[in-house]
Amino acid sequence: MKTLVILIMVSMISYSSFSEDFESTMKQTITEMYHSQNAQKLENIAGKFYRIGQAEKDNWLPYYYAAYSYVSITYLLDDGDAIDSYLDKAQPMLDKAIELNPDESENYVLQGLIHSMRITNPMRGMKYSALSNEALEKAEKLNPENPRLWLCKAQNIFYTPSMFGGGAVKAKPVYEKAAELFDTFEPSNALWPGWGEELTTSQLASMSE
Numbered sequence: 001m002k003t004l005v006i007l008i009m010v011s012m013i014s015y016s017s018f019s020e021d022f023e024s025t026m027k028q029t030i031t032e033m034y035h036s037q038n039a040q041k042l043e044n045i046a047g048k049f050y051r052i053g054q055a056e057k058d059n060w061l062p063y064y065y066a067a068y069s070y071v072s073i074t075y076l077l078d079d080g081d082a083i084d085s086y087l088d089k090a091q092p093m094l095d096k097a098i099e100l101n102p103d104e105s106e107n108y109v110l111q112g113l114i115h116s117m118r119i120t121n122p123m124r125g126m127k128y129s130a131l132s133n134e135a136l137e138k139a140e141k142l143n144p145e146n147p148r149l150w151l152c153k154a155q156n157i158f159y160t161p162s163m164f165g166g167g168a169v170k171a172k173p174v175y176e177k178a179a180e181l182f183d184t185f186e187p188s189n190a191l192w193p194g195w196g197e198e199l200t201t202s203q204l205a206s207m208s209e
Helices: 002-035 039-055 061-074 080-100 105-117 122-142 147-158 168-184 197-208
Strands: none
Touching: 002 039, 002 061, 039 061, 039 080, 061 080, 061 105, 080 105, 105 122, 105 147, 122 147, 147 168, 147 197, 168 197
């Protein structure tokens, strides 16, 4: 009986230490990701998130951040084929995150963003705008208070030609809604996605000039 109690205590201590190591490693890697403006470094970070996910098999967040790291690289690129290649790497990471947590709004917001980033020329607009909006509608049903959802909706409207119902005037109130929600949003935990507020603020500032 005494041996069993010792084994249980050791197991609990090991689990606690592993959880702390996971959170610490994730926090550090997330910070690195947000501060990196280098494609190679972001690709290395994506690989690190993937390896964390392989170790922490039931957690969707490492795969989510691996996908977001690849998406972040596309902001540094102009070539459509290169953008596609990184989005092709992001998609299976996000697919895994969705598989692990199919009811999480954040996953479908990122899916909407990936689709919108595929619009590298006007010929792709109709297809990928529809796919992006479809993903964002799913995200809204799961959590209409998600500020990143409204930012991505605003971005889609902003970059849609006015002749098709888009443009800055129509996007502005959606950006404003995103800004309001960023002010009140409370993350579920310390590792929760936190991107988008700075872009929302800068877009609104540019509209006020």
